[in-house]
Amino acid sequence: VTGRRYGQPVTPSLLLASNRGPLSFSEDGVVRRGGGGLVSALGGIAGTEDALWVCAALADGDRRAAREHPHRLPGSPPTAVRMLDVDPVVFDRAYNQIANSTLWFVSHLLYATPTAPVYDARFRRAWAAYRAYDDAFAAALAQEAAPGAQVLVQDYHLSLVPRQLRERRPDLRIGHFSHTPWAPPEYFCLLPEDVGREVLLGLLGADAVGFLSPRWAEAFAECCVQMLGAERVEGGVRHDGRTTRVDVHPLGVDAEELRERSAQDDVQTRKAALREVIGDRQLLLRVDRTELSKNIVRGLLAYRELLLRRPQWREQVVHLALAYPSRHDLPSYREYTGAVQRVARQINDEFATPGWQPVSLEVRDDYARSLASYAVADVLLVNPLRDGMNLVAKEGPVLSEYGVGLVLSREAGAADELGADALLVNPFDVSQTADALHEALSVPAKERAETCARLARAATAMPPTAWLEAQRAALS
Amino acid sequence: VTGRRYGQPVTPSLLLASNRGPLSFSEDGVVRRGGGGLVSALGGIAGTEDALWVCAALADGDRRAAREHPHRLPGSPPTAVRMLDVDPVVFDRAYNQIANSTLWFVSHLLYATPTAPVYDARFRRAWAAYRAYDDAFAAALAQEAAPGAQVLVQDYHLSLVPRQLRERRPDLRIGHFSHTPWAPPEYFCLLPEDVGREVLLGLLGADAVGFLSPRWAEAFAECCVQMLGAERVEGGVRHDGRTTRVDVHPLGVDAEELRERSAQDDVQTRKAALREVIGDRQLLLRVDRTELSKNIVRGLLAYRELLLRRPQWREQVVHLALAYPSRHDLPSYREYTGAVQRVARQINDEFATPGWQPVSLEVRDDYARSLASYAVADVLLVNPLRDGMNLVAKEGPVLSEYGVGLVLSREAGAADELGADALLVNPFDVSQTADALHEALSVPAKERAETCARLARAATAMPPTAWLEAQRAALS
Numbered sequence: 024v025t026g027r028r029y030g031q032p033v034t035p036s037l038l039l040a041s042n043r044g045p046l047s048f049s050e051d052g053v054v055r056r057g058g059g060g061l062v063s064a065l066g067g068i069a070g071t072e073d074a075l076w077v078c079a080a081l082a083d084g085d086r087r088a089a090r091e092h093p094h095r096l097p098g099s100p101p102t103a104v105r106m107l108d109v110d111p112v113v114f115d116r117a118y119n120q121i122a123n124s125t126l127w128f129v130s131h132l133l134y135a136t137p138t139a140p141v142y143d144a145r146f147r148r149a150w151a152a153y154r155a156y157d158d159a160f161a162a163a164l165a166q167e168a169a170p171g172a173q174v175l176v177q178d179y180h181l182s183l184v185p186r187q188l189r190e191r192r193p194d195l196r197i198g199h200f201s202h203t204p205w206a207p208p209e210y211f212c213l214l215p216e217d218v219g220r221e222v223l224l225g226l227l228g229a230d231a232v233g234f235l236s237p238r239w240a241e242a243f244a245e246c247c248v249q250m251l252g253a254e255r256v257e258g259g260v261r262h263d264g265r266t267t268r269v270d271v272h273p274l275g276v277d278a279e280e281l282r283e284r285s286a287q288d289d290v291q292t293r294k295a296a297l298r299e300v301i302g303d304r305q306l307l308l309r310v311d312r313t314e315l316s317k318n319i320v321r322g323l324l325a326y327r328e329l330l331l332r333r334p335q336w337r338e339q340v341v342h343l344a345l346a347y348p349s350r351h352d353l354p355s356y357r358e359y360t361g362a363v364q365r366v367a368r369q370i371n372d373e374f375a376t377p378g379w380q381p382v383s384l385e386v387r388d389d390y391a392r393s394l395a396s397y398a399v400a401d402v403l404l405v406n407p408l409r410d411g412m413n414l415v416a417k418e419g420p421v422l423s424e425y426g427v428g429l430v431l432s433r434e435a436g437a438a439d440e441l442g443a444d445a446l447l448v449n450p451f452d453v454s455q456t457a458d459a460l461h462e463a464l465s466v467p468a469k470e471r472a473e474t475c476a477r478l479a480r481a482a483t484a485m486p487p488t489a490w491l492e493a494q495r496a497a498l499s
Numbered sequence: 500v501t502g503r504r505y506g507q508p509v510t511p512s513l514l515l516a517s518n519r520g521p522l523s524f525s526e527d528g529v530v531r532r533g534g535g536g537l538v539s540a541l542g543g544i545a546g547t548e549d550a551l552w553v554c555a556a557l558a559d560g561d562r563r564a565a566r567e568h569p570h571r572l573p574g575s576p577p578t579a580v581r582m583l584d585v586d587p588v589v590f591d592r593a594y595n596q597i598a599n600s601t602l603w604f605v606s607h608l609l610y611a612t613p614t615a616p617v618y619d620a621r622f623r624r625a626w627a628a629y630r631a632y633d634d635a636f637a638a639a640l641a642q643e644a645a646p647g648a649q650v651l652v653q654d655y656h657l658s659l660v661p662r663q664l665r666e667r668r669p670d671l672r673i674g675h676f677s678h679t680p681w682a683p684p685e686y687f688c689l690l691p692e693d694v695g696r697e698v699l700l701g702l703l704g705a706d707a708v709g710f711l712s713p714r715w716a717e718a719f720a721e722c723c724v725q726m727l728g729a730e731r732v733e734g735g736v737r738h739d740g741r742t743t744r745v746d747v748h749p750l751g752v753d754a755e756e757l758r759e760r761s762a763q764d765d766v767q768t769r770k771a772a773l774r775e776v777i778g779d780r781q782l783l784l785r786v787d788r789t790e791l792s793k794n795i796v797r798g799l800l801a802y803r804e805l806l807l808r809r810p811q812w813r814e815q816v817v818h819l820a821l822a823y824p825s826r827h828d829l830p831s832y833r834e835y836t837g838a839v840q841r842v843a844r845q846i847n848d849e850f851a852t853p854g855w856q857p858v859s860l861e862v863r864d865d866y867a868r869s870l871a872s873y874a875v876a877d878v879l880l881v882n883p884l885r886d887g888m889n890l891v892a893k894e895g896p897v898l899s900e901y902g903v904g905l906v907l908s909r910e911a912g913a914a915d916e917l918g919a920d921a922l923l924v925n926p927f928d929v930s931q932t933a934d935a936l937h938e939a940l941s942v943p944a945k946e947r948a949e950t951c952a953r954l955a956r957a958a959t960a961m962p963p964t965a966w967l968e969a970q971r972a973a974l975s
Binding site: 144316 | 608609610611612613614616617618619620622623683685686688689690691692718791792794796797800804807808831835838884925927928929930931
């Protein structure tokens with residue numbers, strides 16, 4: 024193992040590949056830590072000596088940095104980072120058209136099927152770009168990896184990489200982890216047949232594939248059986264003479280890290296301000312990206328139905344909805360944000376009284392405010408249509424000061440571990456969600472604190488370091 | 500058995516129940532034969548002596564007739580008909596909100612999930628109306644049926660009837676037949692849990708339930724297992740101490756009846772006119788109601804991609820798209836009709852030449868024209884997103900004069916029987932559909948005629964009389 028100094032590449036025996044890396048660069052070259060849940064979860068790799076993180080340049084600042092430092096980025100200790108300078112047109116097609124508008128929609132069952140998807144010639148061009156984008160990762164990984172190295176490929180942006188990499192470097196130990204749900208076969212087969220097969224064969228190029236919930240692992244295996252004629256074997260799937268392990272690694276949160284961050288001044292200031300605003304009322308909280316799968320509109324409608332059908336809660340509750348911008352390159356996301364804002368305004372128009380605003384919708388991203396809100400929330404609403412895991416449901420109980428009640432969608436991966444102590448709801452059932460909010464708001468403080476303590480324990484059962492370790496163990 | 504004269508009810512030993520009956524009444528009391536595929540399929544009951552058909556009043560003229568003749572409608576030989584005078588508000592909620600905007604959407608996977616469905620207090624009111632509507636059928640059937648009579652309940656409007664009827668009349672032999680697909684469990688569970696259970700338990704109140712395809716039967720049985728904890732047994736489903744048969748009766752068409760109708764003058768006149776318009780070109784035909792599941796927009800886009808990628812077909816093909824109005828009470832259907840018209844216009848704007856209009860879109864319902872078109876079509880496009888059976892795919896080959904090539908969605912029930920001689924496509928895959936159109940247009944006449952003959956044989960394997968007989972046999 025060579026030493027890791029800027030400009031002097033190591034030959035890594037552990038490689039990580041993800042679309043978004045741990046660093047990004049502004050137009051004028053200033054380095055920032057990258058955002059997103061995946062980056063934070065993968066932070067655990069930071070301590071590993073001979074590791075390399077391969078990621079894509081996401082915008083012009085990144086591309087300049089990647090061109091100037093094609094092997095290793097500056098400013099990247101403790102992990103070495105190689106950023107791939109992908110052509111912007113290829114990137115747009117692969118990232119926006121395929122990853123976020125196709126694979127994400129399939130895995131979350133988001134299509135308005137009468138009109139979308141349309142798999143036409145334009146889609147085929149985008150699919151070719153996705154293949155090229157993944158191939159750029161496979162090429163870089165193949166070039167960098169030490170003999171027999173472990174490669175951990177992350178998420179739906181890189182579905183084809185395991186197979187592309189195995190074809191170049193059969194000596195490597197390749198893992199893939201999906202942070203999304205997986206679609207049941209009857210929905211996965213919306214994809215063109217050759218594309219669906221290519222995705223499945225791409226993942227089966229790995230020695231081990233991982234999912235956040237047994238449901239997603241099961242759906243993946245069933246797709247392999249029904250679309251490839253693969254065989255299910257003990258612990259995995261067998262196809263074309265090779266067996267791929269199929270594992271479940273339910274990612275949790277790092278309590279210590281969260282608490283340390285929450286102890287900082289910016290969080291404490293916001294917490295005090297929040298307490299001021301809430302007063303004696305209960306705080307109903309949600310924290311999400313404004314993502315089509317997050318179900319913010321129905322969450323607001325459930326709150327509206329609560330106020331309508333159970334007027335005793337009027338003026339007794341404040342609903343703080345933190346809905347941060349997401350994927351605003353896609354028109355459907357911009358429209359969805361508008362719908363969220365309209366419904367929030369309607370509720371305020373309908374129910375506000377002097378001195379009480381029922382909903383407070385915040386669309387400006389502010390992580391410190393999220394952490395502060397977790398501390399003082401009475402009820403946390405997490406109602407996605409479908410969600411790989413949902414870490415908000417895990418962060419909330421860990422940071423709650425006096426205990427928070429959790430209303431949780433049964434379609435979130437987190438329901439596997441938190442279901443016993445949460446109020447589970449069908450995310451499409453607004454009336455049931457309204458009833459669950461009523462129930463959660465009615466729980467006595469002592470009981471809420473006890474339940475919350477159990478939720479926090481379950482939420483921290485597999486922190487990111489252990490989760491990463493489990494992926495590595497599956498490869499040895 | 501008493502004689503059947505108007506005003507003198509029989510005590511029927513065979514009862515049929517469906518939302519739409521064989522008769523309807525205009526505002527001024529004029530009787531018409533009712534429309535719709537179900538009515539035509541059930542026509543086979545007409546010859547049965549002691550039969551009664553129970554249906555709902557659909558509009559004001561019907562309601563007046565039903566009130567004036569609460570037991571038996573006038574003008575209804577050879578089948579006795581009792582029409583139920585359902586309150587218009589109850590009917591609107593049951594028919595539009597539940598049957599057509601909920602159960603139809605679930606079974607055809609049509610929801611734009613980020614925003615629909617919303618199962619809120621309004622939905623609960625509509626659900627109560629649906630229950631009341633079904634209960635009105637159950638009450639009428641219970642009142643009319645001879646001891647031990649057979650009752651054939653039809654389709655998704657009447658899901659709850661079998662159980663409601665059994666509770667009143669355990670002596671009856673009750674069947675239910677679904678003319679729609681059935682949703683896989685992962686999609687069926689979008690419904691509120693209590694509603695989903697009520698639907699399944701409603702059907703399981705029957706002695707035998709029937710479906711058009713093994714896929715739908717399988718999905719139904721799986722929903723019973725996963726949502727009710729029912730047990731699958733040989734030939735059916737066992738729950739709560741009772742076994743319900745689950746059968747597949749793949750409804751076909753009556754060749755003789757179709758040919759007789761086609762021999763009539765109105766059809767022959769239209770055929771001559773069509774031949775004039777088409778000239779030496781090939782005729783690509785589609786015939787649908789403008790239904791969200793029928794996939795008319797993607798069908799037009801596939802034709803567009805054919806003209807774009809394979810310019811040799813320009814001026815060589817005319818695409819006649821018969822798209823009849825459907826469910827225009829629902830805004831999403833009106834919008835969809837607009838989208839169909841826009842795409843058709845765009846294609847004509849883009850490709851038309853002097854003397855050649857690529858698409859001819861007809862939205863005015865004209866059954867004789869449909870029959871005439873079948874006779875002279877060269878290629879028939881039937882590409883629904885999902886379809887219980889699709890009888891157009893069966894009528895076309897039966898009436899074709901020189902042989903028609905069939906491009907068929909693999910998601911239509913008809914694909915079970917016609918798949919071997921059709922070009923099967925993924926309905927979301929516009930490029931694949933364009934390729935299939937090219938292939939179908941390229942088939943030599945002799946081969947096309949041979950294939951078409953096999954399609955026609957398969958299409959007539961189970962004509963309506965045999966299909967009705969199979970439902971009755973399942974009850975004895």
